[in-house]
Amino acid sequence: xxxxxxxxxxxxxxxxxxxxxxxxxxxxxxxxxxxxxxxxxxxxxxxxxxxxxxxxxxxxxxxxxxxxxxxxxxxxxxxxxxxxxxxxxxxxxxxxxxxxxxxxxxxxxxxxxxxxxxxxxxxxxxxxxxxxxxxxxxxxxxxxxxxxxxxxxxxxxxxxxxxxxxxxxxxxxxxxxxxxxxxxxxxxxxxxxxxxxxxxxxxxxxxxxxxxxxxxxxxxxxxxxxxxxxxxxxxxxxxxxxxxxxxxxx
Numbered sequence: 607x608x609x610x611x612x613x614x615x616x617x618x619x620x621x622x623x624x625x626x627x628x629x630x631x632x633x634x635x636x637x638x639x640x641x642x643x644x645x646x647x648x649x650x651x652x653x654x655x656x657x658x659x660x661x662x663x664x665x666x667x668x669x670x671x672x673x674x675x676x677x678x679x680x681x682x683x684x685x686x687x688x689x690x691x692x693x694x695x696x697x698x699x700x701x702x703x704x705x706x707x708x709x710x711x712x713x714x715x716x717x718x719x720x721x722x723x724x725x726x727x728x729x730x731x732x733x734x735x736x737x738x739x740x741x742x743x744x745x746x747x748x749x750x751x752x753x754x755x756x757x758x759x760x761x762x763x764x765x766x767x768x769x770x771x772x773x774x775x776x777x778x779x780x781x782x783x784x785x786x787x788x789x790x791x792x793x794x795x796x797x798x799x800x801x802x803x804x805x806x807x808x809x810x811x812x813x814x815x816x817x818x819x820x821x822x823x824x825x826x827x828x829x830x831x832x833x834x835x836x837x838x839x840x841x842x843x844x845x846x847x848x849x850x851x852x853x854x855x856x
Contacts, residue, residue, distance in 0.1 A: 782835035
């Protein structure tokens with residue numbers, strides 16, 4: 607009784623094959639001498655294989671294989687049949703595990719490759735943007751996006767300066783801010799809050815009272831370009847006045 611309890615308490619190790627487990631159980635069973643005497647013929651009957659088969663069924667490590675074995679339609683399998691059944695199941699599971707691991711590795715490798723590809727593409731775009739020279743501005747309006755000197759047919763729809771007459775050189779299709787006229791004076795861009803198209807800045811002259819004052823030529827502010835540009839003032843009405851000095855000393 608003690609020997610049978612010892613056998614039925616044996617369990618297959620997780621990494622142990624079924625044949626190795628069977629050999630370990632058989633070694634213990636040989637010590638137990640699992641034989642009985644037939645009451646009819648007085649012959650010794652060996653129950654070793656039957657008990658080993660039951661121990662293997664009970665002690666197999668994989669519960670899925672154990673359920674398959676217990677649910678198989680052939681419940682009169684010999685010890686060798688049980689070992690072969692379990693061995694085949696273990697082999698299929700190992701193959702499936704390797705295939706799954708290989709697939710997982712491939713998926714991870716593919717994901718890593720895609721990630722590396724996207725990173726390389728991003729780095730390439732960044733490099734191109736960093737190495738690309740600053741986009742040249744339009745020769746006629748000073749803005750970017752439609753080339754430096756686009757043909758007139760294209761500028762008719764893309765360039766805002768097309769149709770504008772420059773007040774500095776009296777030529778059309780360019781702004782004063784980009785005019786190459788020799789009489790042009792560079793003025794820094796300033797902001798202006800106004801609803802009018804242009805804002806006029808009248809001229810001033812220096813006076814005897816302030817020797818540091820300087821003459822400022824007439825300028826207008828163009829909302830389209832956001833710049834002040836030197837421009838001749840429009841004709842203004844004037845009145846001729848004659849002035850004489852009256853003597854009130856008497």
